[in-house]
Amino acid sequence: MANADLTSAFRAVRPNEVADRGETWTPTTRADDPNDRHDRIDFVLTGGSGVRVLAAEIVGEDDRSADVVVPAYPSDHRAVVATFELSHAPG
Numbered sequence: 001m002a003n004a005d006l007t008s009a010f011r012a013v014r015p016n017e018v019a020d021r022g023e024t025w026t027p028t029t030r031a032d033d034p035n036d037r038h039d040r041i042d043f044v045l046t047g048g049s050g051v052r053v054l055a056a057e058i059v060g061e062d063d064r065s066a067d068v069v070v071p072a073y074p075s076d077h078r079a080v081v082a083t084f085e086l087s088h089a090p091g
Contacts, residue, residue: 006045009082010056024078027061044082055083 014020023031024042031038046053059081060066061073068081 001045004047006047009044009046009053009084010040010080012046012053013056022056022058022080023065024058024060024080026077027065027073028076040080041077042080044080046082046084050087052085052087053082054085057081 010022011017014022021038022040023038024040025038026036029036029038044056057067057080058065058078059068059070060078061069063069066078
């Protein structure tokens with residue numbers, strides 16, 4: 001993706017990887033489970049001119065792990081949703 005000049009929308013607006021890990025894998029095990037690795041496996045990628053990331057949020061099961069909470073969350077991983085502003089050159 002880097003070679004295609006694409007950027008993670010999440011990291012564009014939330015650049016601190018230590019303070020804001022944005023974990024999407026997995027809501028089904030404890031964060032301290034030694035048999036599982038919690039990480040961000042879901043991405044929204046962006047690139048090109050005229051595209052600006054306004055926000056990026058994690059969708060999931062509770063407000064400790066997600067910005068957007070969905071009761072009875074139906075998946076084994078959380079999601080990333082992003083909001084963009086698009087502009088174009090006058091033609």
